Amino acid sequence: MFPKIVAVSLAAALGLLGASAPTLAEPAQEAPRSVPPTIAIIIDDMGHDLIQGQRLVAMEQPLTLAFLPYRRHTTALAEAAHRNHKEIMLHAPMANTRQFGLGPGGLDVTMDQNTTASTLRRALASIPHVRGVNNHMGSQLTQMQNNMNWVMSELVNYPVYFVDSRTIATSVAADTAAAHRIPTLTRDVFLDHEQTEEYVDRQFRLLVKKARENGSAIGIGHPHKVTVDYLSRVLPTLDEQGIAVATVSALWTLRNNNLDMFAERERLRQVQPALAGRKKD
Template sequence: MLTAMLLTSLASAAPDDGLPPTIAIIIDDMGHSLTEGQRLVDLEQPITLAFLPYRRHTTVLAEAAHRRQKEIMLHAPMANTRNFGLGPGGLDAGMNQLATTTTLRRALSSVPHVRGVNNHMGSLLTQMQANMDWVMAELTHYPLYFVDSRTIASSIAARTAAAHQIPTLSRDVFLDHEQTEEYVDAQFQRLIAQARKNGTAIGIGHPHRVTVDYLEKILPTLDEQGIAVATVSGIWAIRNDNREMFAEGEKRTISPALARKE
């Protein structure tokens, strides 16, 4: 099957190799629901799972996802304009640089096998230049990419990450603002249309039952539609002439010991 082959071959394929339109699907808010989380882990396709730090099921699901060759991200809680609570590991707008760096470092160390970061909420923090510089300065120490979830149109997160030379991508389509199959399907078709137009596209969904039900049904049909599924790293490779994100040994890995360093 095309999707299965891409799981092992996308990292070595160049954009001009005649690849089909390719989508990445990021599932945010992982770690709360064991049932829906395990269903997502068990999907055959190489979706990318973004875990909230310190949630009840984050560690066990991230370990299971890694065994199933899923790509894993930290879904970093960031301050929003509506004052919704951030939960543990949240980056508040009132934090200074040390508090921001320490909180982010500890959150990164709490998610096993993390390869990248995206923002959970963040409509306030992602507009704040100093805070975004602090976040990206910390991320430069690790072999991590950053995806701007673009929870607000005026986000500067992606631009700031790029300025810090962090491999950077942005969300194209939210899949499930409304939790009905009709809405999710319409958004998924938008994602496919964008991939057909531009070559690649990134969608973000959540572990809602309707979303998981839809993905279980639609993903096995994509091969016959000529659509491939890749990890976020795979999309980055397609868009960047098959360059390696990081040279081997270039940056330190994330470990619990780093979380204790202040």
């Protein structure tokens, strides 16, 4: 079973649910133990497939579900996911090098700053209970510094984090988000580039290995039946392996010593008006 966690604030931040959750140690004076290796699992492309979407929503573990904007089942699934303690993200479509269609809400390289901002703003508003954003495709747009500055200049107006899906190694998205003081994380492992059980199993084992080596890791999968079948079977067994599952925001909190996710941004907002009001010597 998991090592027990005595820090109430950290346990609350992890948001771990169900059989895989660590419990608070009793009595309270027991010495703190180390936090177990922790994984966050993002499921992209939510909103298309109602059946697999409902299966993911019903899982006990605190998954993070990334919804495409304006899809048929996005609103209903996001509302249900929120009720079942899942974390909700906007899966923002971005231009790719292979010229695949973006669908509604897509951010294209032909857009200027105002159009980029307004498109992103409407997409965020269309996702109930949104807590974060990651890129859908984006191998072209995430390499473009100006466009990423436009994206982050809009996102900084909201209490959301950004996850760089890293669909291309030369992405500047994460660095740009961090420069705008947006809480930022990066994908470690894609789980299901190949839709076979053998491939998903190999990638999931790699995710767990990275979490053991580094303390935590982020995996991205999709609502393919093979992926959902695999997660349904394997996630309930992780407590026996000493592995925790957390939402993305909880994993960020874990990596940042239980810091409030937007504390730095609020500090800057308080300091900047004061600086602007000073008279020049």
